[in-house]
Amino acid sequence: MKREAIREFFRRLAEANPHPTTELEYGTPYQLLVAVVLSAQATDKSVNLATRKLFAAAPTPEAMITLGEEGVAEHIKTIGLFRNKARNTVALSRQLLERHGGEVPHDRAALEALPGVGRKTANVVLNTVFGDPVMAVDTHIFRLSNRTGLAPGKDVLAVEQALMHRVPKDYLKDAHHWLILHGRYVCTARKPNCAACIVRDLCEFRDKTA
DNA sequence: ATCCCGAGGG
């Protein structure tokens, strides 16, 4: 996709949704961090169902440690990968208390050192909690970036770097949520709804059936 | 490259 097409691409997404945000439900930065860890290979909807119960029982890192792995697991059993996620949630809460006074650090290396937190989750937290202009490349953004020709790349890191170079600076902070939402509701994995797509004419894929 | 792993959609 050419420069001018890319600018027009984001101009339209911005016009359609001026203030994009996450669909994960949370009350504090700590809760957002936990929700993002739980969201790996799971839908936001299923995560929200679980975190309503989980955060009511344990809204803080201290309470999460008291609840314990088994207690956390009981609340999140309906999400895939729940045993790993329960273990990571408790371990991550301990590390926040031991190293960061119970607060979510505004620091990539510190975030990635937390159990269950990799580059993608760290980027979501940096962007959503702190408003940093970074791109978290998840399954939606990877697919959409390659399919449309917006920012092709062979792996998620290549796509992230391509996006950082190609997305106009003034759109970078909001680009993450625009792309997630467009991928979730229009540019879907199996049968993209090209007929309803507002950037269809800019796309290198359009409604090819491949 | 493989494992983890439930729910919803098609």
Next chain:
DNA sequence: CCCTCTGGAT
């Protein structure tokens, strides 16, 4: 039935 969902650790 198979595929997908805001991945990370080994």
